[in-house]
Amino acid sequence: MRAFARQIGAIPHRRGKLRFGVCIPAEEPAPGDARFTYLTGVEVDRVDAVPDGTIALTVAASRYAVFTHAGPIARIADTVKQVWGAWLPASRHRRLPSPDFEFYDDRFDPATGEGEVDIYVPIADDAPG
Numbered sequence: 001m002r003a004f005a006r007q008i009g010a011i012p013h014r015r016g017k018l019r020f021g022v023c024i025p026a027e028e029p030a031p032g033d034a035r036f037t038y039l040t041g042v043e044v045d046r047v048d049a050v051p052d053g054t055i056a057l058t059v060a061a062s063r064y065a066v067f068t069h070a071g072p073i074a075r076i077a078d079t080v081k082q083v084w085g086a087w088l089p090a091s092r093h094r095r096l097p098s099p100d101f102e103f104y105d106d107r108f109d110p111a112t113g114e115g116e117v118d119i120y121v122p123i124a125d126d127a128p129g
Helices: 002-010 073-090
Strands: 019-025 036-041 064-072 092-093 100-104 114-125
Touching: 064 073, 073 092, 073 114
Parallel strands: none
Antiparallel strands: 019 036, 019 100, 064 114, 092 114, 100 114
8 A cells, every 4th residue: 555655646747635546447348247447546737757557547528427425435336336226227317438436535534444435427318319
């Protein structure tokens, strides 16, 4: 964990102390499979000096449904299951093929793994035909 914190702290042009967990959907997941790549990131002013072992990713502006997970981070899968398994199918929205992300600010304590984390899901209206 300390090596990770050191690497995050060494990212040049970092903006603020916010952290993100970015879920990039798999290109062609099997039916019923929710495969994705998970990246941990920070916001930067520019990406001209990306350290070895890291990548730059720009998440395009979009419309998002935002959900707040409260409690131990080890239970975030429960919140995600509620969003994907209950809210999204019952809503008038569809998920866009763009990254979801988790937003970690001062409401979350990385030392204890407790607090609040916002989950952003890119959506569009499923307008009737």
